Ligand SMILES: Cc1ncc(COP(=O)(O)OP(=O)(O)O)c(N)n1
């Protein structure tokens with residue numbers, strides 16, 4: 713499976729309506745701590761925009777709602793994975809991306825036979841407090857060998873100046889939140905990401 717090199721992560725259907733029409737081809741809907749009913753309506757609205765623009769949508773955490781809503785891709789962290797029914801996710805035909813932050817988590821992730829593996833945080837991130845020190849670029853190369861032939865997603869503290877490094881070290885896709893959502897010009901920054909990742913597409 714091939715992933716687009718630009719992996720946008722946002723926390724609402726509003727963001728997806730705003731940014732996906734600019735040419736984003738891979739987006740994660742990462743909404744935290746909301747009732748299933750709200751998640752469901754966000755997934756529906758976001759899913760319509762993504763379908764209209766040939767953009768792959770990945771639902772974070774809420775795998776049961778994603779199955780019920782006919783989505784085709786979910787992302788889970790290690791705690792999410794431990795609580796999830798992976799057989800049900802597979803039986804419903806969904807693809808699965810998994811987070812990893814250390815060797816043990818990589819073993820666990822590979823054993824679950826995911827469709828991609830994410831490694832983070834590559835650089836310091838302001839999005840959430842993390843238990844792990846930044847991994848650094850060299851870790852991407854180590855993961856590249858372990859994860860092959862699956863796609864490898866780099867995440868954490870990425871910006872347009874850091875793309876060359878993450879792809880040169882073997883990432884297939886660069887995931888980003890705040891470099892875009894906290895930017896003074898999110899649309900302009902999204903266009904910059906699209907242009908700068910084009911050579912790895
Ligand atoms: C592409 C990608 N990589 C990592 C994560 C983090 O997932 P998780 O560890 O479950 O943390 P939350 O995002 O759920 O807070 C991700 N969402 N996407």
Ligand SMILES: Cc1ncsc1CCOP(=O)(O)O
Nearest residue numbers: 832837839868869888889890
């Ligand atoms: C959810 C997550 N998992 C590892 S780093 C990270 C946050 C990424 O956000 P940003 O791109 O703003 O650093």
Ligand SMILES: [Mg+2]
Nearest residue numbers: 773788789792
């Ligand atoms: Mg999670």
